[in-house]
């Protein structure tokens with residue numbers, strides 16, 4: 001049977017674009033790609049990129065305060081012009097969108113700027129009714145914000161909306177305690193909004209190291225976010241031009257805007273997957289094997305739509321590995337076991353890789369090496385903000401099992417820690433590196449004595465009887 005394409009990709013985000021480009025340019029595959037929105041997907045258009053630019057924008061007051069701490073009399077951030085920023089942001093996103101499109105065009109990928117759905121195991125149907133056949137189909141449609149299911153939630157915003165607001169809200173409620181809630185609460189507060197964060201749990205960032213979660217929670221409070229733990233909205237109602245939020249505990253308050261950051265879900269609805277017998281998981285994610293192949297052999301999926309590790313670089317690696325495997329005769333699997341990530345809060349970021357203390361303790365015995373200190377730069381400027389660095393080390397093999405950093409540019413540091421950890425480095429390997437002084441990162445190679453040992457029954461008992 002002859003097909004129109006060797007590969008048809010549905011979704012022009014990080015994973016889909018990488019797979020299409022590699023299959024076409026490196027391996028000579030005939031590739032078509034459909035994207036219903038802007039090329040680049042969540043990360044480039046509605047996520048990582050604009051978010052990080054907003055984080056930078058939101059730091060001006062803190063930077064001015066630091067400059068004053070260094071003797072710059074009268075240093076002042078001035079007045080933030082949201083419209084001017086948005087204008088520049090739009091231009092930058094258009095530039096990036098062009099770069100993504102240009103990469104595909106240069107690789108001879110046919111771009112279809114419309115929605116596509118599956119018709120059968122080798123055919124996609126475009127919104128204009130056109131049907132195209134392909135030997136392989138890759139689904140890389142990502143995820144969409146999910147709402148909590150409360151009355152009036154349609155009146156709230158989702159993270160996509162934050163980049164296109166006409167004006168910034170005076171008083172805003174952020175709902176949730178995950179990546180997006182913490183980062184946007186930081187941004188909104190930094191841009192001058194009165195910001196309340198309502199999270200149903202007892203410390204933000206569930207899944208991260210417990211000690212670090214407490215530090216992020218405290219930092220949000222320290223920068224002026226009104227963090228309400230154990231708090232959750234029950235309904236939203238319009239009240240004039242504002243929103244009245246009724247909380248589960250019976251209280252009610254008025255906000256100019258409410259932003260839901262209550263998780264994301266795979267965007268599989270309406271793609272024709274169920275009709276074709278493609279197996280889906282509980283959240284609607286496409287169930288795939290280690291080669292990203294679905295239960296229908298011609299259909300593959302990468303990125304957030306598979307709900308494995310929902311991070312852009314993971315989607316890119318999955319897309320690239322798929323192309324290498326299927327078109328390059330170079331079978332490559334993605335190791336999802338050791339993936340670093342960072343939450344871009346300010347002034348300190350939280351960055352992590354590997355096991356948390358809780359997870360490591362269950363495997364025990366583990367030694368915890370931890371350092372908590374006030375970084376020289378902010379201390380001099382008069383800030384009390386503390387940075388924390390932690391290594392979790394297998395007490396028997398000396399292997400470093402986890403690293404958690406709460407500090408300025410922690411994301412930059414964890415990237416470099418990911419290299420030795422991926423190679424199976426021991427604490428002795430870390431110690432063998434001579435420090436670069438004075439830096440924050442030198443703490444990672446100068447922590448000589450464990451702060452505590454966990455998961456060791458014998459030593460726990462000794463402590464108890466001492």
Ligand code: NDP
Pocket residue numbers: 147148149175176177178179180181183199200201205206232261262263264309310311341342343344
């Ligand atoms: P997360 O899964 O990180 O957090 C969702 C939050 O919403 C949790 O605090 C959760 O609470 C809460 N929540 C979920 N359902 C409800 C509900 N019904 N009512 C009230 N609260 C609820 O999702 P995000 O939306 O923050 O981010 C989505 C994904 O995007 C992340 O998992 C991450 O993979 C990616 N991302 C990565 C970034 C980065 O790398 N820096 C930045 C932004 C996003 P609970 O903890 O109790 O379940």
